[in-house]
Amino acid sequence: MSEVLAPTLTAKDFATDQEVRWCPGCGDYSILAQVQRIMPGLGIPKENIVFISGIGCSSRFPYYMNTYGMHSIHGRATAIASGLKAARPELSVWIVSGDGDSLSIGGNHTIHLLRRNFDVNLLVFNNQIYGLTKGQYSPTSEENKITKSTPFGSIDHPFNPAALALGADASFVARTMDRDPKHMQAMLLRANGHRGASFLEIYQNCNIFNDGAFEIFTEKSTKPLETLFLEQGKPLVFGAEGNKGLRLDGFKPQVVTIGEGYSADDLWIHDEQDIYKAQILTRIFDDPTIEGHLPRPFGVFYETDRPCYEEMMALQLEDAIARKAPDLNALLRGKETWTVA
Amino acid sequence: MNRTQEVLKDVVIKFAGDSGDGMQLTGTQFTTNTALLGADLSTFPDFPAEIRAPQGTIPGVSGFQLRFSSDHIYTPGDECDVLVAMNAAALKANLKGLKKGGRIIANTDGFDSKNLRLANYPDGVNPIENNSLDGYELIKIDVTKLTREALKEFTLGTKEKDRAKNMFILGFLYWMYNRDMENTINFLTEKFSKKPDILDSNIKALKAGYNYGDTTETFTTTYKVEKARIEPGTYRSIMGNQSLALGLIAASTKSGLPMFLGTYPITPASDILHELSRHKNFGIRTFQAEDEIAAITAAIGASYGGALGVTTTSGPGMALKTEAMGLAVMLEIPLVIVNVQRGGPSTGLPTKTEQSDLLQAYYGRNGECPMPVIAASSPADCFDAVYEAVKISVQHMTPVIFLSDGYIANGAEPWRFPTEETLAPIHVKFKTELWDHEDKFQPYLRDENLVRPWAVPGTPGLEHRIGGIEKQNITGNISYDPENHQTMVKIRQEKVDKIAEHIPDQKIDSGADKGKVLVLGWGSTYGAIKSAVAELQAQGKSVSHAHIRHLRPFPKNLGEIIRNFEHVIIPEINNGQLIKIIRDQYLVDAKGYHKIMGIPITKHELVEELDKYFVVEQVV
Numbered sequence: 001m002s003e004v005l006a007p008t009l010t011a012k013d014f015a016t017d018q019e020v021r022w023c024p025g026c027g028d029y030s031i032l033a034q035v036q037r038i039m040p041g042l043g044i045p046k047e048n049i050v051f052i053s054g055i056g057c058s059s060r061f062p063y064y065m066n067t068y069g070m071h072s073i074h075g076r077a078t079a080i081a082s083g084l085k086a087a088r089p090e091l092s093v094w095i096v097s098g099d100g101d102s103l104s105i106g107g108n109h110t111i112h113l114l115r116r117n118f119d120v121n122l123l124v125f126n127n128q129i130y131g132l133t134k135g136q137y138s139p140t141s142e143e144n145k146i147t148k149s150t151p152f153g154s155i156d157h158p159f160n161p162a163a164l165a166l167g168a169d170a171s172f173v174a175r176t177m178d179r180d181p182k183h184m185q186a187m188l189l190r191a192n193g194h195r196g197a198s199f200l201e202i203y204q205n206c207n208i209f210n211d212g213a214f215e216i217f218t219e220k221s222t223k224p225l226e227t228l229f230l231e232q233g234k235p236l237v238f239g240a241e242g243n244k245g246l247r248l249d250g251f252k253p254q255v256v257t258i259g260e261g262y263s264a265d266d267l268w269i270h271d272e273q274d275i276y277k278a279q280i281l282t283r284i285f286d287d288p289t290i291e292g293h294l295p296r297p298f299g300v301f302y303e304t305d306r307p308c309y310e311e312m313m314a315l316q317l318e319d320a321i322a323r324k325a326p327d328l329n330a331l332l333r334g335k336e337t338w339t340v341a
Numbered sequence: 342m343n344r345t346q347e348v349l350k351d352v353v354i355k356f357a358g359d360s361g362d363g364m365q366l367t368g369t370q371f372t373t374n375t376a377l378l379g380a381d382l383s384t385f386p387d388f389p390a391e392i393r394a395p396q397g398t399i400p401g402v403s404g405f406q407l408r409f410s411s412d413h414i415y416t417p418g419d420e421c422d423v424l425v426a427m428n429a430a431a432l433k434a435n436l437k438g439l440k441k442g443g444r445i446i447a448n449t450d451g452f453d454s455k456n457l458r459l460a461n462y463p464d465g466v467n468p469i470e471n472n473s474l475d476g477y478e479l480i481k482i483d484v485t486k487l488t489r490e491a492l493k494e495f496t497l498g499t500k501e502k503d504r505a506k507n508m509f510i511l512g513f514l515y516w517m518y519n520r521d522m523e524n525t526i527n528f529l530t531e532k533f534s535k536k537p538d539i540l541d542s543n544i545k546a547l548k549a550g551y552n553y554g555d556t557t558e559t560f561t562t563t564y565k566v567e568k569a570r571i572e573p574g575t576y577r578s579i580m581g582n583q584s585l586a587l588g589l590i591a592a593s594t595k596s597g598l599p600m601f602l603g604t605y606p607i608t609p610a611s612d613i614l615h616e617l618s619r620h621k622n623f624g625i626r627t628f629q630a631e632d633e634i635a636a637i638t639a640a641i642g643a644s645y646g647g648a649l650g651v652t653t654t655s656g657p658g659m660a661l662k663t664e665a666m667g668l669a670v671m672l673e674i675p676l677v678i679v680n681v682q683r684g685g686p687s688t689g690l691p692t693k694t695e696q697s698d699l700l701q702a703y704y705g706r707n708g709e710c711p712m713p714v715i716a717a718s719s720p721a722d723c724f725d726a727v728y729e730a731v732k733i734s735v736q737h738m739t740p741v742i743f744l745s746d747g748y749i750a751n752g753a754e755p756w757r758f759p760t761e762e763t764l765a766p767i768h769v770k771f772k773t774e775l776w777d778h779e780d781k782f783q784p785y786l787r788d789e790n791l792v793r794p795w796a797v798p799g800t801p802g803l804e805h806r807i808g809g810i811e812k813q814n815i816t817g818n819i820s821y822d823p824e825n826h827q828t829m830v831k832i833r834q835e836k837v838d839k840i841a842e843h844i845p846d847q848k849i850d851s852g853a854d855k856g857k858v859l860v861l862g863w864g865s866t867y868g869a870i871k872s873a874v875a876e877l878q879a880q881g882k883s884v885s886h887a888h889i890r891h892l893r894p895f896p897k898n899l900g901e902i903i904r905n906f907e908h909v910i911i912p913e914i915n916n917g918q919l920i921k922i923i924r925d926q927y928l929v930d931a932k933g934y935h936k937i938m939g940i941p942i943t944k945h946e947l948v949e950e951l952d953k954y955f956v957v958e959q960v961v
Contacts (some may be wrong), residue, residue, distance in 0.1 A: 048799055068805065071807075321621075
């Protein structure tokens with residue numbers, strides 16, 4: 001599909017002349033780099049790509065993409081993208097948002113975007129903190145978190161974004177991390193390839209206000225045992241030697257060691273199309289500091305094919321036109337008229 | 342039998358009953374019938390906020406006032422000549438609006454002990470039996486009994502038979518006003534095409550009502566209103582929200598811009614959504630969003646993509662949209678924001694009318710955030726005014742606020758509808774490529790009207806980024822530079838001010854260009870002001886009327902008009918809003934007249950008020 005298209009573009013063609021103004025060391029740099037890297041391969045003409053963002057550190061993103069872009073208002077990028085996609089179904093629409101933008105102030109629009117299934121890509125940069133307002137807890141911050149606005153610890157229970165997205169009937173739910181460029185690129189490509197609303201959560205380190213929030217999942221020493229990379233049709237294995245795995249004990253996921261009473265055949269085989277298993281997978285959200293916790297899944301939890309809002313909207317219009325050609329004069333005249341001489 | 346026919350010039354009928362009695366339907370049917378007759382007309386539906394308030398109570402009364410005349414009329418009338426009261430509560434709620442000596446048609450079944458108690462009449466008091474209505478002409482009809490009798494052959498239940506009561510009354514009035522019933526029979530045939538029983542029973546009840554008038558000897562006079570002497574042409578009857586919807590469709594068609602409506606249901610604006618969603622064959626996309634904020638921002642997204650973005654709402658919804666309006670001002674893209682005003686603040690009076698969002702439209706956003714404001718003055722005027730709003734929005738790359746209100750939205754009047762060919766063109770200039778001298782697209786480079794180019798996604802070579810943060814002049818890049826911000830604020834203001842060069846001069850609606858009193862109005866007070874001023878002019882008083890459609894910017898000559906009068910009076914259905922702006926801009930000692938009851942200003946009260954300026958001071 002992509003080989004015939006736009007072969008001349010490179011990642012650099014997608015960069016703008018604007019100075020990138022994130023803090024040095026911010027995870028956003030990696031996300032920008034991976035997005036720019038995959039863009040040429042999508043085979044979509046630059047002018048047909050639109051990046052829409054809300055407010056927050058992540059939301060500066062469109063200014064750094066040499067495509068069409070809008071840096072809008074807090075929480076509303078999803079709603080703006082809905083209107084744009086409805087009006088212009090042929091465009092490739094990307095929404096760039098943070099955990100505050102899309103899950104707090106914009107939470108309502110996020111779930112409705114997913115429910116309606118507009119064919120857009122929603123990238124949620126989750127750093128579990130409010131960065132731009134300088135360090136208050138966010139709706140994904142863990143309980144008891146000490147921040148500027150919670151000096152005695154946060155009493156808010158956090159969202160589980162993937163489970164929330166699935167609960168809103170998202171047709172594509174995936175998770176990746178800023179420190180794994182290859183995986184992120186793969187997920188971006190999957191999100192782009194999905195027809196429907198793609199929800200991609202990206203763990204992103206805020207090295208100023210929440211440094212190391214995802215360290216346990218991203219550091220070489222802990223990553224193998226703490227993360228579980230999902231691959232379609234493959235057993236759920238993890239660990240440095242790849243000998244740990246997940247099996248289902250009834251509806252309950254259980255960690256087993258291959259060779260210790262279990263073989264690879266006993267493991268849970270990942271099926272992205274299985275909504276019931278996806279529910280369980282997204283619910284694997286244990287606090288990694290707790291004894292006996294499950295590893296955190298990354299990859300595509302769920303993907304299904306269902307009609308996109310903008311397609312159905314366009315079909316209704318086509319159908320209406322086919323049934324009755326527009327005639328403005330007839331409309332203005334209406335059914336019952338009278339004449340005054 | 343000795344029957345006479347009397348020709349009347351002007352009749353006001355109020356249909357009043359319980360919310361479930363079908364008074365709105367009866368009223369609209371009589372309206373269509375009147376319209377087809379060629380009389381001038383004006384209507385005022387008045388219904389409760391509750392979907393079904395307790396049956397038989399005063400809060401549950403639903404009314405529909407209709408005035409028709411062989412003269413030009415501009416209001417539904419201050420008082421009614423005829424009051425149809427389907428129950429005791431309807432009588433109690435509406436008696437004060439009936440002319441002395443007026444006619445009451447009372448459904449006696451609605452005055453049984455239960456109904457009397459629900460309407461809070463004291464024990465043993467029945468107004469239709471105790472001579473308390475001696476000052477009126479009382480016609481008592483047992484509508485329920487007669488309807489049941491007429492439908493006795495039908496197998497329908499009593500409840501269903503009773504639903505046809507309104508048709509009996511309608512039939513009776515058709516007889517009384519010498520009408521044929523074809524339009525209502527056609528209407529019923531279409532509405533109940535799949536329910537032959539209901540269709541037949543309604544038609545039977547309608548005819549029974551007519552025949553009751555015809556055969557009962559107590560009624561000896563029928564009435565007739567001649568065709569109105571109004572401008573020649575072909576007319577239809579139209580309600581405000583409907584005319585607004587048609588104006589938007591016409592603007593979409595003429596501009597070639599596919600329309601996207603982002604909206605969230607709210608009274609009294611919802612009917613615009615209902616109407617527009619029926620016309621998908623005009624390429625109209627209607628999006629019922631999850632809230633008011635999503636509604637406007639989705640419309641902004643659509644406009645950004647090159648569609649005609651529209652959002653419709655009422656007071657509280659407008660409050661929710663304010664931040665997004667600021668974004669639209671910063672993006673400088675077309676967007677039409679319709680506010681069908683209602684009584685406020687907060688939830689206020691959802692089904693009642695008010696003009697109390699003008700200052701919000703002017704100033705209700707953070708920052709220096711100017712937007713053009715346009716208001717409709719009557720149901721039919723919604724069409725032209727919203728068309729104008731779209732034209733300004735598209736041609737000047739700016740969001741525009743359009744103000745209607747509950748009175749206009751639900752009122753109806755005859756409309757000499759235009760044809761597609763006679764509508765003014767709306768010029769859309771998408772930027773499609775770089776010009777020879779340009780090496781880079783500058784999204785905020787402006788033309789002589791300070792209008793920036795509209796370059797939509799999908800246009801090669803014009804990729805650019807815009808947003809709500811202050812932008813550098815010309816390039817559109819983010820800029821926090823102090824001088825640049827001042828420049829941009831001034832430019833955005835000047836851009837809106839310059840629209841005054843492209844709108845028509847303010848006209849005097851009636852009266853001389855100079856004189857003693859100028860009555861300055863806006864919006865739905867048009868009819869009341871016009872009628873009151875006409876009465877004073879007929880008495881030879883020096884009074885003129887000007888009605889403002891373009892509220893921001895004002896027409897260039899408005900100041901000059903104002904200075905030509907000794908007194909400037911501004912009647913409004915609010916606590917004084919336009920008056921503040923007029924005083925501010927023209928330093929004139931304007932006087933206000935404010936009615937804040939959720940109901941329109943009447944002609945009589947305005948005449949009385951304006952007359953004060955003509956009292957000759959007594960020399961003591």
